[in-house]
Structure formats: structure tokens, C-alpha cells
Amino acid sequence: MDEYTLCVTSDKADQRLDTFLAESFEQWTRSHIQNLIKNGNITVNGQHIKSGYKLKDGDIIKVEVPELRPIDIQPEDIPLNILYEDEDIIVINKPQGMVVHPAAGNYSATLVNALLAHCKDLSGINGEIRPGIVHRIDKDTSGVLVVAKNDMAHVALAQQIKEKTAIRKYVALLEGDIKEDTGVINAPIARHPTDRKKMAVVSGGRSAVTHFKVLERFGRYTLIEARLETGRTHQIRVHMAYIGHPVVGDPVYGYRKQAFALKGQLLHAQYLGFVHPRTGRYMEFCAPLPDYFVDIIDKLRQMQ
Template sequence: MERINITIDESGVGERIDVFLSKKLRDISRSHIKSLIKDGKVLVDGNTTKPNYKTRKGDNIFISIPPPKKMNTEPENIPINIIYEDNDIIVINKPQGMVVHPAPGNYSGTLVNALLYHCDNLSEINGAIRPGIVHRIDKDTSGLLVVAKNDMAHIKLAHQLQSKTMSRIYWTIVEYNIKQDKGIIDAPIGRHPIDRKRMAVVESGRRAVTHYEVLERFGDYTLVKAQLETGRTHQIRVHMAYIGHPVVGDPVYGIKKQRFNLKGQVLHAKQLTLIHPRSGEKMTFEAPLPEYFEKLLPILRN
């Protein structure tokens, strides 16, 4: 068990203890810290506390962090929307709200759990936690991704991503009116220098390129088609926020006051084009806009 001791100085006074610790311990999420507090693993001057406790100068905080759980990915009978399947690949239309593979805080209910129930074989290149996963999309992003059923397929699909011969097109609704009809955002993305749980455009980041085209304007909002040239974490969300047009509903990079009751960002992986790893055939798949996206369009048009 890891043990950490922190004494509050002037800079940390008056903050909720869960907020303070999530900033101080950058590798631990706020939700995980809340769980540690509720489990009595966080003591202030030797006493248990609550997540909303406001820190005081001189507080001696003692944190006990248990070792991470060993993740054992189990098959789960979870329905999945299969767009295409053969002996080598399976193309899924992932719903908003589903995590792609198990990780701390999400040990079950993921796409991988569902795939293990559905498929007899998945590629083993990414290990037992991410079998078959060639690329990912965020939990609250919906749409298409391809999964490899064997190592041959995985290697060839990964090479297509690397060589930019796999095309991924997203539809999104962003804040405000984009005046130009199309554009290219070429700005490097890396970890945010202060908040390590966010990504940002930073000079030290890896090159990231997004091509975008306006499909429809709604006054204060714009429907956009975005095509990834590279595949950095949160790329479209970070890039659109960077040019002043954050994705509607984005809880991390979006505006604070959202007008619509959404469960996450309005971002859908609508089209995927790849070369089949065995046949060499060029294949294009499309996923219709999901309900959360379709419901928003008439509201914006009116």
C-alpha cells in the first residue's frame, strides 16, 4: 500500500479536500479520491473526513492508496451493434456512454467485455485487457471502430492507421458560427501542463492534424464534418476548442453553461474506410446518427 503525507500551506487553504488532492495527486482521479475518503483511507490530523471538507492551514493529510486491482476481463452478455463481421474483423457502432476497454473505475460493462462474449477469438497483440482493440473512441463519443479477430488483421490495420490509409470521418456540433466553409487544424497535442487528466495544444506535443468542413449553420451553432489525419487522444475535441468552437456538450473542453441536457459531447464517428487485411478490398462503413444527435438537430434548426 502506498502512503502519502501532505501538509496544507497557504496555497491550499479553503479548497474541498477531494478537489485539492485531485490536483496534487495528478495520477489519481477525483472520483477515486472520493472513494478513498469514503473508505477511510484519507485522514486529516488522524481523523476520517468527508469529500467536501474545506482544507485549513497546517492540516496534516495522510493518504493510504491500496495497490490497483488486478483486472480480469470477463465475457458479459451486452448487446452490441455490429455493422460488419467476418473471420478477420468486426466493425462496431459503439453507443454513447460505453467504455471501449477495462480501466481503473471501469472494470466491466465495456465493449471488450461484450466482444469476449460474442467472439471466440480476438487478437492478442494488446494483451488480455484490450484484446482486438486497434483504435479507440471516447466513452461519450458514439460511432464506428474496427476490431481485429486475429494478430494478422491487427498488424495490418494498425499499419493503415500509422500510414494514414485508414479514413475516419466524424460529425459533430460545435459552439458558435464557423465563418469559413472548411479548414485544417495543424496543432500539436500533448498532456495539459497543469491538469494531467486533460489534453491540450502544446509545443511539446505530438503533431495532430484535423480537416473540417461546415455542413450546416444554426446561428450560434455549426454542424461540422471532421476527418482525422492523425489520431491523438481527444483530438477533435481539443482542436475544435483550440480554434474557439468547442464541441457542444463536452464536459471537459466545452463551455461551462450548456443549453441542452446532454450526457456528453455531440460527436459521432460516422464513416470508416479501410483496406480489408486479408482480401485487400477497400471497404467503407457508415453509422447513422444516433438518437441523441438526431434529436438536437431540429431544435437547432428552429
């Protein structure tokens, strides 16, 4: 069992416990932290408390992380679109509809299942459920992501994401006509206050910054490039809905009535740039837009 002790400083006073821990342990998901709290593995001044506890200056937080119970995640022979691979990393172009890692209700046909069949080794930092997974993209978002084959690579890549030196660019088709050619959305994101399955812009949430520029306008729709400065859950989808231009086809944050027959949002992780963890060489990868995305753009151009 791993144990950690943290002391709350004055600049963190009044922050929620789960928010503080999410910032302190960026490799953990918010749900993992909340489960640790719920199961009594986290105390404040020796007392068991709730996730929403407001911290005070000088509070002593103790975290006990139990050993992972074995979970039977099976390798599956699922084809992968591999953009690059070496002894340390593997870069994948993930298709729409594929879940990145196993979770409740999705213990098979995930990217992790496919990776376990393809690779003998993956980093163990994120445990048995998410081996090698440094960053994620949503099930119905397509595009490029990097997976770590060992802990050295995982730590180095995660640090680049944390320090905002890794470059992640997406292409999205949005509802409506965005008037500005470029813009920055700086709005904190947290769990939706009433719908816990959704994220939302919430005062006191985690810092979230998205840069965007318009690539093409189609009257009722706008094609943009979005660059992530931070990487919050559903960040682009939440931010675009927040400014009144949700991603086309988004079943959670978008319009109920859709003009196109889509299986998910038109959001694609097109570009990823980072420094290789072993060689120190800057590398960049670009995943072409999937055919269904290109077809819709072509139709919109023809209607102009």
C-alpha cells in the first residue's frame, strides 16, 4: 500500500478536497480520488470526510492507496492504425467509437485490449485498467494519441502534458457561425452540478484553456482548429457549447436535432507534437480526417 501525507497551505485554503487532490495527483482520475475518499482511504486531520470538504490552512491530508485487485483485462486481436512505434512509445490513430481504456460497462474491445495483444510491455503507472495510457480522447472522438511502453516514457510524456509543452490540436465542425477568426476560451471545468455524467463550466472548477481559429465557414456551420492548453475531460466539447457553438453531432452537449446521420461528434485529434522521452528529439504526428468527416465538409462546400 502506498501512503502520502500532504499539508494544506494558505493559498489552497477553501478549495474542495477532491479538487486539491486532483491537482496534487494529476495521474489519477477524479472518480478514482472520489472512490478513495468514499472508501475511507483519505483522511483530513485523522477524520474521514466528504469530497466537497473545504480545506483549511494547515490541514493534514493522509492518503492510503490500496494495492490494485487483479482485473482480468484480456488481450484482443483488434487492428490498430499505428502511426509510429519504437521501444518506448506507440502512436495510434484511434477510430471513432473505440473506448480508450476499460471501465464499467466497457471491459472489452477497448484500445487497451488491442494494445495488450500488440505489445509485450506497457507502462504500469496508471495500473492494470489503463496501462500505457498517458492521455485520452473520448470514445466518439477520433485521432492521434501516444501510448507509453515503459514507466520512463510515461513520466516524461506526462510531464510535457502537465507543463503544456506537448502540442495537441483538434479539428471540429461547430454549430453556427463564429464571427471571430481566432479566440481563447478560459473557463474552469468541473462535474456538472446536477448531472454527474456531464462536465460543465463551473466557478471553482479546474483551470481549462482552449485556443481556436476558424478554418472555414459554411453559414450555419464553422470548421475550426482547437489547441488544448489544458486537458480536462470533454474540454473542447464543453467549451464550445459554453460559447454557444457546440460540436456538430455531440450527443451530450450538442443540439438534439441533427442535420447529418452521425454516430458521434465531429471532433478529430489531428495533430500531436512532443519531445521523445529517450532521444530528446521533437516529433510530430498528423492523423488525416476520417472519411465521414471529409464527406460532410465536401457536402457543405457544395452547398455554398
